[in-house]
Amino acid sequence: MPTVFPPPTPARDTAAPPRSLQKGQQTRSAILEAALGLASHMGLEGLSIGALAELMGMSKSGVFAHFGSREELQISVVREYHAKFEEEVFYPAMAEPRGLPRLAGLFERWVRRVAVEIDSGCIxxxxxxxxxxxxxPVRDALAGMVQTWQDALARAIDLAVAEGHLRPDTEAAQLLFEVHGLILALHHDARFLRNPDSIARARRAFDRVIAAHATEAGQQALLQRAAGASAR
Amino acid sequence: MPTVFPPPTPARDTAAPPRSLQKGQQTRSAILEAALGLASHMGLEGLSIGALAELMGMSKSGVFAHFGSREELQISVVREYHAKFEEEVFYPAMAEPRGLPRLAGLFERWVRRVAVEIDSGCIxxxxxxxxxxxxxPVRDALAGMVQTWQDALARAIDLAVAEGHLRPDTEAAQLLFEVHGLILALHHDARFLRNPDSIARARRAFDRVIAAHATEAGQQALLQRAAGASAR
Known part of the structure; x- marks a missing residue:
């Protein structure tokens, strides 16, 4: 199955490294996990090697040895977030039939990630x-990941047009802009204004935006997806 | 003309204070202006009395004397931002005829403020x-201002329904959610991705969202507004 996301980082593919290296990687992963939690609350700029060392019960130089610089730590957190995002949102949706069912799957998993997992705010x-x-370099890393995700969504929209589920005059970039706006409004209202209606509002708006562009075949495909979901 | 924004702070209304007090207020205003510029780049959390003192060529205690605490400074910046937002976005739009022309005026000025004034990012x-x-208290001040602005927009939508410009079944909170999403997507794409198409995308999406809810009378009112704008 083709994907527009870059392949997983080599670390996930290679054969098991020697034990000492393995231990080092485990520590690095644990620091990264803590850093991700910290960044989702305090922001990437709120990340400091000192705070992280305290959280991990390590020395500053111990943390520093794994990342070399605060900037490298921030970039590693962005990459880690991206990898989790792929696992939770992107790859499962790729298992759905191409066209509107897959686009709806991407949106639904994105909504859940942003709104339900309140504790891990969207980096x-x-x-x-x-x-x-x-x-x-931190901005570049972040913008690169966001662009990769937007490209993946644009490709899902184009595929929905190619499948005959969206009208041929659907402009992917425009539809993407509008759908992204719904996610941003959801993030704002759910996390900042603590408005519990926002998930329902985002879903309703998505259905309306899609309905304005869907063909008869596209509406059928969405109905089948919904029937399958309720039967499961 | 009724407004849902709170009345201006008393400082703007009272008679001229004695000269020494006036001088103090001028200094406070100058500090606040610098703080607003700093916060729009570094965030409210990036505001420090030290950085501000350096920028103003003042001592830390000199800055401190005007605000008492970093938190009070942050809240003052939020209030100052709100006052400017009212002046640029809210009050001019209130001069437009109620209904869709006013709602379109609010959106258009909001778009310009967020996208064109790139240097003063939206606090x-x-x-x-x-x-x-x-x-x-900083979060509370900020949430209060955002809620005030959202209430003003919801009221403009309700007035457009009352004028017969939007269909009676238009749900203000849902339409507001969708329109706010367009502004957030614009802010994201214009400021972070540096995408020059985003202003046009936001306007096109707004026209489409409104068209989906507008009555015949509403569309006429919008056409008249557009004709008036191009004649000016």
Missing amino acids: YISGAVEFDDRPG | YISGAVEFDDRPG
Whole structure:
């Protein structure tokens, strides 16, 4: 199955490394996990090697040895977030039939990730606000990941057009802009205003936006998906 | 003309204070202006009395004397931002005829403020992301201002229904959610992805969302507004 996401990082593919290296990688993973939690609350700019060392019960130099610099730590957190996002949102949706069912699957998993998992706030969204004015490698890493995800969505929209589920005059970039706006509004209202209606609002708006572009065949495909979901 | 925004702070209304007090207020205003610029780049959490003192060529204690605490400074910046937002977006739009022309005026000025004035990033949007996980008086001040603005928009939508410009079954909260999403997507794409198409995308999406809810009379009112704008 073709994917527009870059292949997994080599670390996930290679054969088991020697034990000492394995131990080092486990520590690195544990630090990264803690850093991801910290960044989702405090922002990527809120990440400090000192705070992280305290959280891990390690020395600053111990943490530093694994990442070399605060910037490298921030970039590693962005990559880790991206890998989790792929696992939770992207890959499962790829198992759905191409066309509107897959697009709906991507949106639904994205909604759940952003709204339900309140504790792990979206680093894509908070990072975009933190780094819109700050050029440099962290911003580049973040923008690259966001662009990869947007390209994947645009491709899912194009496939839905190719399948005959969306009208041929559907402009992928415009539809993507509008769907992304619903996710951003959901993130804002659910996390900042603590409005419990926002998940339902996002879903209703998505259905309306899609209905405005869907063909008869597309509506049938969505109905079949919904019937399958309720039968499961 | 009724407004749902709170009345201006008394400082703007009272008679001229004695000269020494006036001088103090001028200094406070100058500090606040600098703080607003700093916060729009670095975020409200990036505001420090030290950085501000350096920027103003003042001592830390000199800055401190005007605000008392970093938190009070942050809240003052939020209030200042809100006052400017009212002046640029809210009050001019209130001069337009109630109904869809006014709603379109609010949206258009909001778009310009968010997208064109790239240098003064939206503190409502960046603040929401910074403070979604941080309870306290700064978050409360920010959420209060955002809610005030959302209430004003919801009222403009309700008035457009009352004028017969939007269909009677239009749900203000849902339409508001969708329109707000367009602004958030615009902010994201214009400021973070540096995509020059995003203003046009936001306008096109707004026209489409409104068209889906507008009555014949509403469409006429919008055409008249557009004709008036091109004649000016």
